[in-house]
Amino acid sequence: MEKSQIKISIRNLVELVLRSGDIDNRLVSSTRMLEGTRIHQRIQKEGGSNYNKEVFLSFDYEIQGFSIRLEGRADGIITEPDGIVIDEIKSTTRPLEYIDEDFSLLHWAQAKCYAFIYAAQNEMEQITVQLTYFHVDTEERMNIRKQFSFSQLEEFMDDLMNKYFIWASMQHEWNTLRDISIKDLQFPFEVYRKGQRELAVAVYKTIMQEKKLFVQAPTGIGKTISTLFPSVKAVGEQHISKIFYLTAKTITRQVAEEAFTKMRSKGLRFRTITLTAKDKICFNKEGSCNPDYCEYAKGHYNRVNEALTDILRDTEYFSRETIEEYALKHNVCPFEFALDLSLWADCIICDYNYVFDPRVYLKRFFMNNEGDYAFLIDEAHNLVDRAREMFSAQINKVAFYEAKKLMKDKQPKIAKQLTKINSYMIALRKQCNEDGFMVSKEQLTDLYKLLNNFIRESEEWILRNQSNNIEGFDLVLEVYFNAISFVKIAELYDERYVTFIDTYSSEVRVKLFCIDPSYLLSEAVKRGKTAVFFSATLTPLSYFMEVLGGEKEDYNINLTSPFDNKKLCLLVEDKISTKFKNRENSYDKIAELIKAAIDKKQGNYMVYFPSYKYMNEVYTRFTEKYPYIETLLQQSSMTEEEREEFLNKFLPNNEQIFVCFCVLGGIFSEGIDLKGDRLIGAIIVGVGLPQVSAEQNIILNYFQQKNGMGYENAYMFPGMNKVLQAAGRVIRSENDTGLVLLIDERFSHYEYKCLFPKHWEHSVRVKSLPDLEQKLERFWGGK
Template sequence: MEEFLEYLERKFPYPNIREPQKKMMLKIYKSILENRNLIVEAPTGVGKTLAYLIPSLYFAEKGKRVLILTETIDQQKRIYEELNRLDHKLKVSYLMGINNYVCKSLNKKANRVYCKYNIRCKFRPNKKPVCYCGLNKIRVGNLYYCPFCACEYKKCKLESLLADVVVMNNSIFFYSKEECEEFREFDIIIVDEAHKLEDSIRRALSVEVNPDILIDRLKVMAIYYAPKVLKKRMDLENVFSILENYLKDVDIDEYRRSLLYDGFELNSCYRLDKAILSSILNAYHKILKIKKEILKFEENEEIKENLNFDLDFRDVCLVELNFISKTKYSELYLNEFFENISNMKVRDDYVLYRANNSLIYEPIFVNKYLKFLYGNATVIHCSATIGNLKLHALKTGLENCDFLKLKSPFPKDRRKIIGLKDGANMKYEIKDREKANKILVKLLEAIDGNTLILFKSFEDLDNFYKYLKNEINNLNIKNKKIHVYERGLSGEEAKKLKERFEKEGGILLATGRFSEGVDIPGKALIAVIIDSLPFPVPTPLLKKEREQLMKKYGSWETFILTSFDRMAKTLIQMIGRLIRTENDYGVVVIQDKRFSDWVGKEMKKRGYLEDYELMNLEESLNYIPRFLSKFR
């Protein structure tokens, strides 16, 4: 222990170590030393990144191999930069998902399926020690790569084989565990943002098939390969009717069989354009049949029978590979479809269902997959928001596990969480939207400052937005700017929205999804209003999960393990948007009446939430201005 404390004093880059931060470091050190798994909840401000990096480096310098997993690329970059700031001589590797790299062969975004099939790619590491550019390559195992010419993704993967510390995404490790551990297994696995781990692995294991996407791809391919005389008449609406007429006297099956595949070039003893277009038209008719069969299933109901489709798409998959190699496109929709739908088998541990026009195939539990990923390593889970630590351990397959729940280092008297005793009823079946809208407007007047209002759904957000636009000129508030998080905004667009709100202030309307990871410090945000508790919609996955758990637990405990747990963790994330630095202050108001009736009490009992206060609306309208005025 003394040696580690000396190492900590020497390595820590700031003048002072916070007490919760030091406690976390010592607990991680002890867990690794005793080979015991650990779950840590460290609220914003503790400094958890340094708290797990320094013990990790200490053991890495003693020969242990360390893997650091996280969910987002931004967090990966922060971890990697923090590692580089700390003085060490270790080999550190940074690996992102393949879509974040540029494929040198395509000269555009890389694609997993294309990379899998393009085995003759000259940028791929191989067994030749000299590169085509004339330079000697670097050897990793029995493969060589050129540091200048090699595919960046493959190069990073090879470097991760030899690294002492590897930083990567949860799902990337899921796909590349065996390769990453080819020469040397990981001794320590640190999972940052661990509250996202279960959903991250579930997404990696899940499959979605949408026939409409495939049909759109076939349309684009048909136009690309059509002779000029057809191309002049074609658009996305009439593609297949023109193809039908063009190929009406053709033996389509014979033309399909004539397609030969050689690398990424298609050759045919018949006219190549007719062979390719025959393949595309045949695939279109097959996909229409598959879509018709999919639409026979009841939406959002579990499918309990194995699918029986005609899946002979080999010819059109070859055409698509050729198409990708010659165009600006990178996604291999048809190849991925063929690969995915072939694996959709009815199983006890998976659920299959229809959502709109898509088939969804999801695992119910992921703990057994996570146990495989952990191997024999000591596993440390860290997050600002975990909630019930024992439940998290159960769902993420952590055994032989210790727990550490740290308190926020920020002063408690600078934040107040209020649950309205007379808030609106926001149950899914019986929702009092009109009352909720009136309450939200009154709260905005009481706050009279930069406020984030979080809704469960876009429907609720849109309803309130229309109401607010009619009332905004009558409101007694200084800043009447309204910022709205809209459906379909990309991550970059959401970031710009947040920055605009920080700069201009006013009112920001968003859903719970937007709130995760949003950091708006200082006076840019002094209040968060939670319109409705984010209980999940009962999807087939949730129903199947409950069905499985009911065999072991009662109905109430099953509800707590599923819907309640998901809601509670999301709610804590929403609350956590407010206090991001030591100087922040503000109020959180939960207007959904269910919180004051029973949810708040249950969350406190089960360790999700420590403190809150119940008030009626009139009390809160008097209290909020007085509370905020103390810090303004």
């Protein structure tokens, strides 16, 4: 009989079984992350030809009918005349005189695991283990060596694996239960909608072949269930071990959760977790992971395994509320608890940054870039701008200047470093052109050195004073972390970046701007086995495939709407120009068009504008002329409660006319689901072009050189995606009927018509106001 196999990384194994004590994320870990890779590379390089670096090791450990696959990378394996040495490198800010061979049980345990595997596979009777501690400030290093016989290492591993066995058997029981339920699972709806089976089959084949798939599938097909169902089946067949469902918005996370609820109602057993940002879920409103000030951080690791056992026994749906409930019960940090729990989940529902952001991605899953995971990337059109944001970094002169003033008397050495950075940025301002900005392909290596000096100089002071209530501490800390982020992103800088410097008033901003995120996204996707990018608006598909890191051999599919297009009245008013220079002449005409469009049917409408100014100008005229019509205006900054209140105004069966004025590309133009007659019409003013800016023009120039499609990449394609998203709010199910009116002369231009999806082929031009009224009368009269 074949033994059941469970896979675990050596690092996760050691931490799970042996950890204890407090969470203490006060700075040390952030610096180690910054310096760690560089220090490892330096020590490995200095090791010479006898130093074999980053050696991947795996071992199948047999225990009580189980085969447990242990995997990890040894920092170094050194060949010496006296034998083999396993090297484990650790960077530290603690003075080396405080470090001895008993400093860290976990460090020894990890290194001994590598030594055991290497000795077992090479039939060695003894082997040496070395811990190399490198002080990040002084650059001093300390080597601590111990020699072990194979029998000593075997005894250590037996003890470690016996402790882990309870977790392994618990995981095995769950996997068996889960896989049986998956085998019996049927598609959770009675019938597939048009295009739904095609999408599910395409996703399954993509996972089997370990490829990438790009999907444009209009609203209503049921993209979430059609991607999750085949992925769940692939987990049951051991093609993948875990699903990451990645989203940009809370509402799409909820849709994924609802899909699992639906599958569970059909018998599925599947552990799912929704990760919540640390600042939202933290119980300690100070937000400091300091055991002196947070009862949940103090002793967290002494209690967390009991909390894990408890929640894993009781439930398989780890929502934010459930995580908070068990974290309070066991007095543990809810954020760290959730991250630990994610190791036991079959599907992780989370924001894009947990997989893609180089500063915060989940290292526990992606250390080796060899995870057998499927990435399902929802609303993938949002990933373009989000990726540019994640792979870019900026610093501001004023923050350094303010920090310098605060440090002048408290810590002159830090103030000196801040003064140098401030002076450097003043010099940059003088190099800017008359428009106040400068774009360069060159890296500011002198600035990186200054920032690194500031980081090193300020760290000790921050460490010493983070428990004290010192005026200005938070500002210095913020500047410190911004400097770390900037230097980290600088390591990614290549031909797809520019250095962008802009000035206003006394401010100077230096930005490492990732114009083209395609390469970094394609590298990040390699952290898993397969990826599916899907959205209702990946138009044109070729553009999104290129900018999201697709390759020629990747798959794509463009599905048509499953709904009867006769239920969508799609009209184009192409005699009004909404270009910036012509807007002033359009305000009154657009107010009249809105009135004509809403006059033939009572109910709820949304009108979308390219800017707040445009929206407010038309809103003022509309409400003055038609004060008896109920209206609502989107505000520029709204809380979650205000957004909820806004959407609650869209009542079903409304027997009055109700018109909301919104901004295209804003919070109410995508990701909201007003089903039935809660929204019966959308009037879209303009083609959605991003505001002309230096940054958009940088994108334009880059892609003009790359593929001759600068304007399309920088302005036209992003704009039309906003239009398509807003229009998609109207028809949400097969029972919906509604109007979309597009207002702009450019909607009849060939290059824009080419971007209309297939289910817009029946669009009709409006010749005049009376013509609009007649068309709407016929449309609504037939309903």
